[in-house]
Amino acid sequence: MTNILLTGASRGIGAAAHAALTAAGCKVIGQSTAGGNGLIAADFAQPRAADALWAEALERAGGRIDVLVNNAGVFEAADIADADGFASAWARSHAINLQSAADLCRHAVLHFQAHGGGRIINVASRAGHRGDSPLHWHYAAAKGGMLAMTKSIARAYAAQGILAFSITPGFTMTGMAEDYLASRGGDKLLADIPLGRVASAEEVAETIRWLATTAPASLTGATIDINGASYVR
Numbered sequence: 001m002t003n004i005l006l007t008g009a010s011r012g013i014g015a016a017a018h019a020a021l022t023a024a025g026c027k028v029i030g031q032s033t034a035g036g037n038g039l040i041a042a043d044f045a046q047p048r049a050a051d052a053l054w055a056e057a058l059e060r061a062g063g064r065i066d067v068l069v070n071n072a073g074v075f076e077a078a079d080i081a082d083a084d085g086f087a088s089a090w091a092r093s094h095a096i097n098l099q100s101a102a103d104l105c106r107h108a109v110l111h112f113q114a115h116g117g118g119r120i121i122n123v124a125s126r127a128g129h130r131g132d133s134p135l136h137w138h139y140a141a142a143k144g145g146m147l148a149m150t151k152s153i154a155r156a157y158a159a160q161g162i163l164a165f166s167i168t169p170g171f172t173m174t175g176m177a178e179d180y181l182a183s184r185g186g187d188k189l190l191a192d193i194p195l196g197r198v199a200s201a202e203e204v205a206e207t208i209r210w211l212a213t214t215a216p217a218s219l220t221g222a223t224i225d226i227n228g229a230s231y232v233r
């Protein structure tokens with residue numbers, strides 16, 4: 001049985017990944033901010049929350065975690081005209097979108113080194129390559145940081161059987177994307193996607209399932225784009 005720690009499992013991409021991984025026969029230990037429904041509670045805005053999450057997940061997993069999926073994230077506006085709001089939005093985005101993922105990666109690498117390897121999947125964003133809106137510099141910066149961190153892990157620990165992958169979704173139909181589409185006029189945004197629609201959470205979840213279970217080891221270090229050809233690198 002493959003034991004998987006999945007953050008942000010309560011809704012959106014994370015809930016779809018929870019279902020896909022469970023259907024594939026994995027034991028999924030999920031997290032959300034408030035917990036409930038079998039998920040572990042951890043608020044990544046709080047310093048070191050990831051450390052407590054790792055410890056509880058390891059206990060629930062019986063001492064062995066095989067795969068870490070860093071999926072939790074927030075997409076909140078930061079207005080450059082508001083100095084205090086700008087600073088606090090950057091700090092919060094860094095804590096939730098990057099630092100907590102880094103803390104969990106640190107635990108995972110140490111654990112995988114002691115147990116013969118494992119896999120890390122970091123859910124970043126197209127914004128990490130392309131940048132984001134005037135209100136979301138911080139989000140793009142955090143996701144770009146996540147991509148660089150994942151490549152560093154892949155290069156540093158491949159010889160020890162530790163594989164690391166990034167996923168970079170474009171717009172994906174979850175609560176977060178619906179709000180965004182509505183705020184940006186929907187159709188205009190869709191016109192920028194050659195496929196003609198945003199991704200579904202299930203499409204991203206299927207990619208997470210593949211990377212977590214059967215993707216070949218030589219893929220380590222790769223970033224998988226899921227954006228309907230809206231940003232082709």
Ligand SMILES: NC(=O)c1ccc[n+]([C@@H]2O[C@H](COP(=O)([O-])OP(=O)(O)OC[C@H]3O[C@@H](n4cnc5c(N)ncnc54)[C@H](OP(=O)(O)O)[C@@H]3O)[C@@H](O)[C@H]2O)c1
Pocket residue numbers: 007008009010011012013014031032033034035042043044045070071072073074075096123124125126168169170171172173174175176177
């Ligand atoms: N949807 C998109 O268009 C899109 C595009 C590119 C990348 N992504 C990335 O894909 C990932 C999932 O996105 P999504 O759209 O599925 O998100 P979502 O529906 O908004 O769900 C976010 C998840 O993160 C958790 N979370 C939020 N704040 C947290 C905090 N302070 N501490 C711990 N957990 C927290 C939420 O838990 P609660 O339910 O408890 O709040 C929830 O499980 C994110 O990393 C996002 O940046 C999404």
